[in-house]
Structures are given as structure tokens and as C-alpha cells.
Amino acid sequence: MAKLDFGGVEEEVITSDEFTMEQAREVLKDETIVVLGYGVQGPAQALNLKDNGLSVIVGQLEGDEYWQKAVSDGFVPGETLFPLEEAAKRGTIIMELMSDAGQVATWPKIKQCLNEGDALYFSHGFSIVYKDQTEVIPPENVDVILVAPKGSGTSVRNNFLEGQGINSSFAIHQDYTGRARQRALAIGIAIGSGYLFPTTFEKEVFSDLTGERGVLMGCLAGVMEAQYNTLRSHGHSPSEAFNETVEELTQSLIRLVDQNGMDWMFSNCSTTAQRGALDWAPKFRDAVAPVFENLYQSVASGKETQRVLEANSTPDYREKLTRELDTIKNSEMWTAGAAVRSLRPDRRGK
Ligand SMILES: NC(=O)C1=CN([C@@H]2O[C@H](COP(=O)(O)OP(=O)(O)OC[C@H]3O[C@@H](n4cnc5c(N)ncnc54)[C@H](O)[C@@H]3O)[C@@H](O)[C@H]2O)C=CC1
Ligand SMILES: CC(=O)[C@](C)(O)C(=O)O
Ligand SMILES: [Mg+2]
Ligand SMILES: [Mg+2]
Numbered sequence: 001m002a003k004l005d006f007g008g009v010e011e012e013v014i015t016s017d018e019f020t021m022e023q024a025r026e027v028l029k030d031e032t033i034v035v036l037g038y039g040v041q042g043p044a045q046a047l048n049l050k051d052n053g054l055s056v057i058v059g060q061l062e063g064d065e066y067w068q069k070a071v072s073d074g075f076v077p078g079e080t081l082f083p084l085e086e087a088a089k090r091g092t093i094i095m096e097l098m099s100d101a102g103q104v105a106t107w108p109k110i111k112q113c114l115n116e117g118d119a120l121y122f123s124h125g126f127s128i129v130y131k132d133q134t135e136v137i138p139p140e141n142v143d144v145i146l147v148a149p150k151g152s153g154t155s156v157r158n159n160f161l162e163g164q165g166i167n168s169s170f171a172i173h174q175d176y177t178g179r180a181r182q183r184a185l186a187i188g189i190a191i192g193s194g195y196l197f198p199t200t201f202e203k204e205v206f207s208d209l210t211g212e213r214g215v216l217m218g219c220l221a222g223v224m225e226a227q228y229n230t231l232r233s234h235g236h237s238p239s240e241a242f243n244e245t246v247e248e249l250t251q252s253l254i255r256l257v258d259q260n261g262m263d264w265m266f267s268n269c270s271t272t273a274q275r276g277a278l279d280w281a282p283k284f285r286d287a288v289a290p291v292f293e294n295l296y297q298s299v300a301s302g303k304e305t306q307r308v309l310e311a312n313s314t315p316d317y318r319e320k321l322t323r324e325l326d327t328i329k330n331s332e333m334w335t336a337g338a339a340v341r342s343l344r345p346d347r348r349g350k
Pocket of ligand 1: 040060097098099100102123124150
């Protein structure tokens with residue numbers, strides 16, 4: 001497995017060239033793979049596994065909208081689609097891809113379905129690491145493995161369909177069979193990872209919860225809103241404020257960061273912009289550093305997971321989340337955004 005220099009630190013990674021799909025098929029040839037949950041990651045991982053030639057069974061609460069989606073994606077009730085426990089009983093690799101709160105709610109039943117030598121698989125360290133809150137404590141006679149795609153399930157699927165991969169981390173919590181690592185790597189490659197990097201369940205969940213609350217989602221939404229509001233309060237039009245805050249980023253500058261890094265993006269902007277961005281970056285860094293520290297403490301102490309379990313375990317949790325998302329959708333900033341996006345040449349008139 002390749003050792004690579006990441007900015008002066010040597011780390012091991014496993015690419016899909018080193019651990020090929022042929023090897024993955026060989027490792028998985030006697031396994032029955034069961035995907036529990038058909039929300040965002042469930043369909044992506046199940047369909048990629050299936051398209052890679054592996055047989056996959058989906059487990060889902062019978063008859064609900066996720067069940068219907070599984071049916072419309074080609075899973076057949078009674079053959080490849082079963083209620084949760086029935087599915088879990090059939091599996092030798094049981095993939096926990098219900099929401100984290102859903103994993104907790106169903107664990108007392110799912111744990112009864114595990115047989116000696118099974119592999120219990122997660123895409124998040126949540127259930128295992130915060131066991132004081134979740135009470136998810138697997139029996140000793142199973143493997144407990146993790147592959148966490150570093151992206152939305154939507155991208156896991158779309159990248160796969162485009163012939164691209166997604167980066168994932170992998171970890172072993174428990175190796176009962178002596179095959180846990182092989183099983184984790186094989187599933188990791190088969191769900192469409194371009195490469196896999198090692199982590200632990202704890203490192204995965206601490207970094208993941210920090211990242212999504214921080215730069216990837218929470219901070220991103222917050223700083224965009226702050227800049228938009230500043231521009232608006234000084235008399236700039238919604239379209240100008242939105243273009244200068246979001247559209248220019250997503251249509252141009254972040255793509256340059258994606259291609260070749262931050263300095264590359266800077267070097268393709270005016271020297272006027274470079275001077276100002278270089279001066280202001282440390283101010284923003286220092287202003288938000290305490291918020292990030294606060295966030296990390298809140299993750300490490302279990303406060304964040306407690307909040308998630310409380311909020312997402314109520315029967316109406318999805319309606320409540322949708323209401324909050326609708327507030328963003330219907331705000332001036334994001335309705336202006338919809339109008340701005342509709343003006344892109346490829347969307348005009350559609
Ligand atoms: N959404 C994503 O793209 C990513 C998710 N993950 C992790 O993957 C796992 C799955 O996440 P998502 O796909 O976002 O899940 P989701 O939030 O879309 O989960 C929906 C699924 O959970 C089931 N579910 C929810 N509450 C339930 C309950 N009380 N009883 C039974 N089933 C219940 C639903 O029936 C449905 O199958 C989580 O551990 C998550 O942290 C990791 C990387 C990215
Ligand atoms: C997409 C992803 O990896 C996240 C943001 O961590 C998640 O959806 O939980
Ligand atoms: Mg993540
Ligand atoms: Mg996450």
C-alpha cells in the first residue's frame with residue numbers, strides 16, 4: 001500500500017489501482033451484503049455495489065417512501081428488499097446506513113440478527129464512539145468496520161456514474177475473523193472509493209462532525225449570509241450581493257481551488273484581489289478560530305451527538321428539518337440565488 005507525503009507527513013493510502021475491483025470481488029464472493037436504510041448513503045452505496053456486480057439486499061421499514069424508492073431503483077420486495085430485521089438476518093456484511101438516530105432506535109432488534117463472524121459496517125463513527133449515548137455495543141464475535149465516504153451520497157453515486165471515485169476513510173473497530181481489514185477495503189473499493197485512507201472510529205466522527213458543522217456546511221452558510229447581509233445593508237442589489245458572495249465562488253473561484261489549490265486560485269485573480277485576500281485571510285482565520293475550538297469541544301464532549309439524537313429521534317423530525325431548510329430556501333438571499341442560477345446560459349428558459 002502506497003505511503004505518500006502529505007505536506008511533510010507520511011501517510012498510508014490504498015488506491016483503487018492497488019486494491020482492484022477484481023480483488024474486492026474475490027474477497028466478497030461468499031458474502032451476502034445487506035444495506036440497512038435507503039436515505040442518502042444507502043441508495044448510493046447499494047447501487048454502486050450492485051453495478052460492480054455484487055448482489056445486494058436492502059433492508060427498510062416496509063412500505064414507506066424510502067421503501068418505494070428502493071423499489072423504483074430496482075430492488076424487489078421478497079427477493080432483494082426486505083423489512084429491516086429480515087434483511088439483517090440474511091446478511092454476512094450488515095451495512096448500517098440508516099440515519100445515526102435510526103441506527104440507535106433499531107439497534108436492540110438489529111443486534112439480535114447478527115451471527116458469529118458477520119461484519120457490522122458503518123459509514124460514520126457515531127454509533128460506536130458515543131456508545132454511552134447510543135448503547136450500540138456489538139457482540140464480540142463479529143467484525144466492526146467503517147468506510148466513510150468524504151462526500152454526500154449523491155456524489156458517491158454521481159461520481160461513480162461519471163467514472164470518478166470519491167475519497168473515503170476506513171477503520172477497524174473489532175477484528176473477530178482476522179478478515180476485517182480485507183472486508184473493509186473490499187467494500188470501500190466496491191462502493192466506489194477512488195482511494196481509502198486509514199483512520200479510527202473516533203478520529204472519523206470527531207473530524208466529520210467538525211467539518212460539516214464548520215467549513216463544509218455550517219460555517220459556509222454562516223459566512224455567506226454575513227457577507228450578503230453586509231452588502232445588502234449598504235444598498236447593493238440582491239443580484240449583486242448574491243453574485244459577489246455565492247455565484248462567483250461556485251461558478252469560478254472554488255473550481256480553481258479544486259483544480260490546483262488556493263494559491264492557484266489567488267494567482268488567477270487580480271493582484272488587487274491577491275493583496276486584499278492575503279491581508280484579510282489571517283483576520284478571518286483569527287476571528288473564527290475560537291468558534292472552531294468551541295465546536296471541537298462540543299463534538300468531543302458528546303454535546304453535538306446528544307443534540308442530534310434528541311432532535312432526530314422524534315416522529316416528526318423530518319418535517320421539522322424541512323421547515324428549517326425552507327426558511328433558508330425562501331429567504332431573500334436564496335430566492336435571489338434561484339433567480340441568478342436561472343440566468344446561467346445552460347438553464348435559461350428551462
Ligand atoms: N448523507 C450522506 O451523504 C452521508 C452520510 N453518512 C453517514 O451514513 C449514515 C446514513 O446517513 P444518511 O444516508 O444521511 O441517512 P438518512 O438521514 O438519509 O437516513 C434515512 C434512513 O434512515 C432510516 N431511519 C431513520 N430513522 C429511523 C428509525 N427511527 N427507525 C428505522 N429507520 C430509520 C430511514 O427509514 C431511511 O432508511 C449515517 O451514519 C451518516 O452519518 C456519511 C457520509 C455522508
Ligand atoms: C456528506 C458528509 O460526509 C457529511 C456532510 O459529513 C454528512 O452528510 O454527514
Ligand atoms: Mg462526512
Ligand atoms: Mg457527517
